[in-house]
Amino acid sequence: MVLNLFLCNLFITWYYLIENTGTSTEDSSEEEDEEEEEEENSAECGAEDDERGADSKDVKPEESKNGISGSEGAEAEPQASAVNGRDEPFKLCCEKCKAVRQTHGTELVRPQRMSKGRFQLQLEGEGTYECSVTGLVFEASERVLVRYSVLSWSKFSSFLPSSWKFAGPIFNVETVNKDASVLTSIQFPHSICLAHPEEDLTFNVLHIKDNRPLVEPTSDHTGSHVKWNVTSLSPVGPIIQKTGSVEHHGVVLVYKQLGGDTNNYSFHVYLATNSASDIKDISKQVRGYKNRYIKIDKPPTCKLEEGTYRLVSQPEGDIKPEELKFTLAVTKMKGYFEAFFEERPPFQLSLIEINTDETVWSATIREGDCVDSSEKKPRKRTDSGRQRSSSHSEEEIGCKRPKFHDVSDGVKSGKTQGQDLSEKQLLQIAHHLGKEWKQVAIFVGIETKCLDDIQAVENCVHMQKLKMLVEWKKRHSGKATAYHLWNSLKDLDFLPNEVHQKLEGMMNDQAAK
């Protein structure tokens, strides 16, 4: 009721966020990445560490660069992306929930960015303020400095009661040197499409307090936001209870691989809800890959239901996998389409829901999309490109990837120990291996001689793959867990994403025991 957001603006707003929460092209220094890691670790143990870190070093170095008045550096890119996002502004609106919105009364304010996904905002006095980057709306009873960061649901999904689903990004908000009660309410952006007002959706928030989940009521919701009376401050995000599928507003994130042959174009295409947490997870995953990627801004999709999607292209490219399941389940590795072209742009990409055959998203990637952003800051980009592709990349793979898993649920030890994989599990993995299975063999230490032997006695390719994995297990008895296999394969660039996911799933199951 006190919202002045137009849904179109909403999407554009989110576009700022997408860019801000990190693309692989941003001149992200290693330190910044470190800060983020720190921030995320501390978010698990409570807010105090977080705050101390912020006071001592986060703010100072960044402030001058990315301050409110800053009009250069990192600020330049969000603006550029917003322009991109405005390409076809009216298409960005979800036609269906136009009716459900807004009035006025909030002041749109621009926060200071402290590090990736971490912001600070000075609320000047009593009033209602909306953060122009995250879409958070704060209602304050007096002047207060607030700090907040976008968190990942993957850390909190185990707290999510069954039959509840996340409905938007999860944030950690703090008030600096003041009691939390100076914030009367916070409105969280949500990603649910409320096109069917007759459906009774119950919004709540999941509030993680002292490491315990509390489901708390909301006081109101609109087409774009969920309002929550502040009880105390610690990680909190909107959730809904609904059986059956829920329509979310979605985004399609397109990343282009950098480097390599200039005549080859390789893209990753991710589906996500229009939620900062989801988007941040993906940009983080992309940053963890050995290859470097740049994000290409394309208009988002209107709605995204859980379901199976197909990506098609014009001209026809090599797209893997053929179909991708989009689910709202919180997974640590997000699935994506890989599209490869051995010709030059333009490429038209379309996303089709396979049951209805409906095209839910379509975009044309032009030469300019691929070139422009990589030339915006040529000096820095080549710098980081060089670093990453040489010695640093080893380091990055070596220490970051595991960390990515470790921090996520606090049960790391379970993953490295645990049971050897059963033959049934190996079969499930073999099932997802394609023609790259021989490379897999080499990565896990099976010599080609041995492969020849397997092929000599076994005609069926599926069985050959299985036998190869069984051979690996035999040789690594006691150290043939999902983690060990995952660890051997993590540097294999073309490992099908399903295999990653399968292994992730097995590691989690094991850890849960």
Ligand SMILES: *[C@@H]1O[C@H](CO)[C@@H](O)[C@H](O)[C@H]1NC(C)=O
């Ligand atoms: C939230 O606060 C408002 C104003 O103080 C009050 O009227 C409302 O009942 C509260 N809602 C909840 C769910 O606590």
Ligand SMILES: *[C@@H]1O[C@H](CO)[C@@H](O)[C@H](O)[C@H]1NC(C)=O
């Ligand atoms: C890139 O394209 C060239 C032909 O232009 C091809 O020979 C090469 O295999 C391609 N690279 C990859 C990684 O597929």
